[in-house]
Amino acid sequence: DAGITQSPRYKITETGRQVTLMCHQTWSHSYMFWYRQDLGHGLRLIYYSAAADITDKGEVPDGYVVSRSKTENFPLTLESATRSQTSVYFCASSNWTHQPQHFGDGTRLSIL
């Protein structure tokens, strides 16, 4: 089925560990985005990608790394997780930045 899928849906890890969140879309959309959603802050953009091998920082990129070797995949890595990175993470895709975005169902990440 066409869509955007995130994995895992839930993850618990410890501070200092590396964790990678996966995002896969089947629409061949050019743009992909990573957001975090926290109470009181709404959605904040972490990183985005305009195409394979093209990525750029969003509003809150510190502590995160992204890559995009294939159009359909856009993994987000926390290289050394901190408690402040406990959040719900959403991946989204669109054909262009001004067009509607399609969201995955999120990864709820808890860092102990």
Added chain:
Amino acid sequence: SQQGEEDPQALSIQEGENATMNCSYKTSINNLQWYRQNSGRGLVHLILIRSNEREKHSGRLRVTLDTSKKSSSLLITASRAADTASYFCAIYKGGGSQGNLIFGKGTKLSVKP
């Protein structure tokens, strides 16, 4: 802040009533979008309204845009319990590929049967 600000933060109504949510912003925009988020799910796009448009409809949804007041409203008519969700506005300022959507903090709508 450049993001849209939704008002009210929370809204509770009875089934069958209309629900109105407002979004205010501070910059000029290229378009404004409304999204819905059900509990535990991702955001779902509802309507996009361009800066040169004043009103758009989609089913029971009506969106208005007043660029002179830098505000937009989302009206849900004849609400249903299934409309219970958080609603977000997002503004796109423009600037080609460098511009991104900026989301507000949302209005939490509760529709009681």
